[in-house]
Amino acid sequence: MTSEQHSPERREITIRRAPRFVPFMALGAVAAFIVALIMAYTGPENPQYTREAVLGFFTVMFLLPGVALGSIAALFLDRISVRRSEHAVVEAADDEPGSTGTSPTA
Numbered sequence: 001m002t003s004e005q006h007s008p009e010r011r012e013i014t015i016r017r018a019p020r021f022v023p024f025m026a027l028g029a030v031a032a033f034i035v036a037l038i039m040a041y042t043g044p045e046n047p048q049y050t051r052e053a054v055l056g057f058f059t060v061m062f063l064l065p066g067v068a069l070g071s072i073a074a075l076f077l078d079r080i081s082v083r084r085s086e087h088a089v090v091e092a093a094d095d096e097p098g099s100t101g102t103s104p105t106a
Contacts, residue, residue, distance in 0.1 A: 009091065010089055010091050012087055013087070013088055014086070014088075016082060016086070018078055018081050019074045024073055024074035024077075025067045025070045025071055028067045028068070028069050028071070028073075029070070031066050031069075032062035032066025033062075033066075035058075036055055036061070037055060039054075040055035
C-alpha cells in the first residue's frame with residue numbers, strides 16, 4: 001500500500017429514458033400520408049384533376065404539420081422523461097494490469 005493509491009473517482013450522473021425524435025417525426029409523416037390518402041379517395045372526384053394528383057397535393061400540404069406534431073409529441077415525452085429522471089453516483093474502477101482475463105503464454 002503506497003501513498004500513490006487513491007480512492008476511485010466518484011461522479012453523479014442522471015439516468016433517464018429519452019425518446020428518439022426521428023421515429024416520431026417519421027410516424028407523423030406516415031400519419032399525414034394516411035390522412036391525405038383518406039381525403040383524396042373519399043371526397044368527390046374532380047374532372048380536372050386525377051385522384052393521384054389530389055393525393056400528391058394533400059400529402060405535400062399535410063406533411064409539414066404531421067412532422068411538426070410528431071416532433072411536439074417527442075418533445076412532450078422528453079419533458080416527462082426529464083421529470084422522471086433519477087440520479088446515481090458512479091465510481092471509476094481502475095483496471096489492474098493482467099486482469100483482462102487472458103493469460104500471457106510463453
